Amino acid sequence: MPETMPLWATALAGLAFTLAAAVLAWLASVVRRDVSLVDRFWAPLIVGAGWVYWALLPAPSERGLAMLLLASLWALRLAAFITWRNWGHGEDRRYQAIRARNQPGFAFKSLVLVFALQAVLAWWVSAPLLAGMVAGKPLHWLDAPGLLLAAFGLVFEAVADLQLARFKATATHQGRVMDQGLWRYSRHPNYFGEFCVWWGLWLTALAGGWGSAWSIVAPLLMTVLLLRVSGVRLLEQDIAERRPAYRDYMVRTNAFFPGPVRPHAN
Secondary structure, three states: OOOOOOOHHHHHHHHHHHHHHHHHHHHHEEEEHHHHHHHHHHHHHHHHHHHHHHHHHHOHHHHHHHHHHHHHHHHHHHHHHHHHHHHHOOOOOOHHHHHHOOOOOOOHHHHHHHHHHHHHHHHHHHHHHHHHHHHHOOOOHHHHHHHHHHHHHHHHHHHHHHHHOOOOOOOHOOOOOOOOHHHHHHOHHHHHHHHHOOOOOOOHOOOOOHHHHHHHHHHHHHHHHHHHHOHHHHHOHHHHHHHHHHHHHHHHHHOOOOOOOOOOOO
16 A cells, blocks of 8 residues: 555545445345344444554554554454344344334345445444544653543443343342442443543543544544433433333433442432
8 A cells, every 4th residue: 555645545544344234234134034133233334444544554553553463352242242142132122113114125225224334334434543643742651641531431331231131130120120249339431431531542642643633523423322322311211101110210310420328219
């Protein structure tokens, strides 16, 4: 690859990867009639774009490699967990609702409505990885806060997912609300951990120079997704009606940022 390859061309190569991988995931979803397969590809799409940048750039920085390795750990863990959690359960009810609203022909519509959309969003979220690779300054002490925040988020998210999985696996907990461990202080500690990962990676890219500030689009987009789109809002839009005990949990527990437990509702 010529060393003079423009940065925009490298970025578009990342988009080409996410779109191509999304098409393969879509084909698998058509065969299995399970659009929720897209959830398993979300994190690998993001990090896959990062590895494309690494392969194409003539001299990616040590900072970029550190960020890419950390993001890869995040992606491997999350993809493996979602695959294990969803194995054998069929299509998630969220996607069943999308399928029902977009009949007839949803199998083809889902290529754009679900998979292409996820590919473009994943490409945007990969922005700090590209910014960190081309940032001019060598690694220095200002990288530490961002890397530590991202590592903290990775561990926090993993612990939250493990705690919830163990809770659900206990027969006596069927029908109960998970309000133990990290879930005692946040109703969505796994999402909070993911939030920390991407703000941490952006701060790391920024430590390489203010020219990386543009990549703030990634943590901002991730925050909107987690809070307002596919995360907290979507999961809680009808949960209080389906599970009345959740109402009290909502009163005494922060939705996203961990905080002290408030008194029970009367």
